Amino acid sequence: MTPRKDLLDIESLTDGEIRHLLEAAVPFKALFSKSVKKVNDLAGRTVLTLFYEPSTRTRSSFEIAANRLSADVTHFQVATSAVAKGESVLDTVDTLQAMKTDYIIVRHQASGIPNLIARHTSASVLNAGDGAHAHPTQALLDGFTVRETLGEDLTGKRVVIVGDWLHSRVARSTAQLFRRMGLQVGVLGPATLIPRGLPGWLHPLASWDDLLSWQPEVIYLLRVQLERQQEQFFPSVGEYHRVYGLTEQRLRQVRDAGLWVMHPGPVNRGVELTDSVLAYERSLINRQVENGIAVRMAALAWLRPGTPFRGRLPH
Amino acid sequence: MNTDSNPSAPAARHWYRGGLVAAPGTREPQPLDLLVEDGVIVAAEADLVAAGAVPAGSAAGDPAGIEVIDCAGCILLPGLFDVHVHAREPGREDKETIATAGEAAINGGVTGMVLMPNTTPAIDNGGLVQAVMDIARSRCRIPVWTSGCITKERAGRELAGIAGMKAQGVVFLTDDGSPVENPRVLRRAMEYARDFGLFTASHCETMELSGAGAMNEGPTSFRLGVPGVPAISEEICLDRDIRLAQYTGTHVHIQHVTTARGMNTIRRFKEDGVSVSCEVAPHHLMFCDEDVGDFDTHYKMNPPLRTREDNEALLQGLIDGVFDVIATDHAPHTRYEKALDFVSAPFGITGLDTALVSLFDRFIRHGHLGWDVLVTRYADEPRRLLGFEPVRLAAGERAELVVFDPRRTTRFSEDFMRSKSINTPFLNHELQGRVTRVVFGRELLLDRMDAGLDHGGDGGGRP
Known part of the structure; x- marks a missing residue:
């Protein structure tokens, strides 16, 4: 090469x-x-x-x-x-x-x-x-982790990237890499944090219920970049957690469905995920770091x- | 303007022989010979010999004492007029001066222009207008006018010194570079200026929507992760300003329109009889946000490049007559500033050197735009907007003309450009068409008729 x-x-x-x-x-x-x-x-x-x-x-x-x-x-x-x-x-x-x-x-x-x-x-x-x-190296480590977890043939498999797409370079690079590896990529987040001009190959999802029924293998939670938000994109952190976060209740559904969870770190506990996600056996967060x-x-x-x-x- | 005797001034009688004249009403240029004597057109006929204006057999120039300018294959057009030029003087003479802007204009076949008042300090009172006009008169070889601010220091709060500016010859009012954010202030300005025979020109932007945006909001801004400026930022302000003009019974001129929807808003208000005029910049006809490519700052301007669909709609709008004028929004910036990262680099590109050739290269030669539209929108209507008579290539008129050779090319090298800045997407590109001669009365402002097919040749006419 x-x-x-x-x-x-x-x-x-x-x-x-x-x-x-x-x-x-x-x-x-x-x-x-x-x-x-x-x-x-x-x-x-x-x-x-x-x-x-x-x-x-x-x-x-x-x-x-x-x-x-x-x-x-x-x-x-x-x-x-x-x-x-x-x-x-x-x-x-x-x-x-x-x-x-x-x-x-x-x-x-x-x-x-x-x-x-x-x-x-x-x-x-x-x-x-x-x-x-x-x-790009975040995307590569994410791609490497998914490949290591799900195998080399990823065609038709699904991953949803959840959260603040507007400010996120991770979402842009990682979504692109996932697509190039054959994955289908779904998008979930408050409309105010989903930028205009998303390419057509991204699959928009309206809610967690929508997400779960789309049956992805992996849920990728983006960090809510509170420090980048000079204006209000959602009413409160608590509301974000309730509507878009991986809550205790959703974690049970995620566990039942055997889904993998990723996050680029560092995590905001109680915002994009609840504390116990870190102990979830299918959390790939530490493996991403390695x-x-x-x-x-x-x-x-x-x-x-x-x-x-x-x-x-x-x- | 310098009207002293010029050592390079042409001989007393010139015969522009065999050219085709671009004029309103005829899409294809028609044959026209011109006989110019002491800077005045004394005869204009399809064939001067047949018309008996010059003796037969004088093709070689003499014996009638006539110098023949061989225009075979060339287009003759009236000197162009640009109502949107940032000459950066006073304050940023490192980017441009009124004198260098004037030379860039001549280089592009432009023989009259209006300066924007967003200098440092901003041109917001009669004294500054006088100072700018003095510089223009003493250092420019073409007539130059200036606009003045709507509000003091372009701050959008207090009215600028409108009566004083009018007394010094300001031609319209604008806070260009920014909108007048407060509609009450703009309303007052429109009402007040009306009694001085001045209209306002609007840079349309809703600042709360533009925010920190650096390019059009869309797929390319998403791909590059650059903050976007939504089209509605411009469209909402444009709609607001036209409604204010309608309510106050004044004329408003909308500067640099970029979106199909904004243009159609203007079209509808015009159909309703509202007194509104508008301009389109060549770059908004030719380029779109995708051209930003890999963070190319030569495609960063405000308002930003929009979409491919907008390009097409704006060109059709120009043909349909929605746009009153073409204006470049000539915006020079130093190399150093344009070498910054995309988000930090300043908005704007130069346009005077390149406008005519690029419009020919991109549209006219492919039949997408007629020469008649170009002359109407970039020579006649800009003058009418200011209440001036259009330049006519007709007997009895002062010679104010451009000879354009469609067979030759122009390479926009750094040497070719006369602007002090070179921030144009055409830098080092070679385009079809060439301005070969520019004449203003007795003065030969530019002559590269005989410079052959080499690039950047300039046969004199520079001071």
């Missing part, structure tokens, strides 16, 4: 590339049960994490993945408080270019920033989440930094 320079979104990956990444993650995951979890794929390479949004989980996952590939990993501390627009981001990228960084793992609150960075550096750029645009490291190793090992650098746009 010919390597690419950047991993920015799911859309630009071919079916073959998706298959390759999902399969390449398998041996990396097998490493985790060994006492020595390290391989040499990225020995001597420099990996840098550039996070403009606070994140401990995703950043740690990338750092562990890079470490297990024997890369030299550095976190580049940027101010996450001030809004760093494209201009100062590119200034930073110039700095990283001068430092001969091989891989830049970037998270930013504005959609499109990783695409912008990728055009201005010879380093490989991995999108670790940009605005409401894309989160698989995240494996697919990120696969992604890092596959990408190839560019060679001759053309330089940034002249001012």
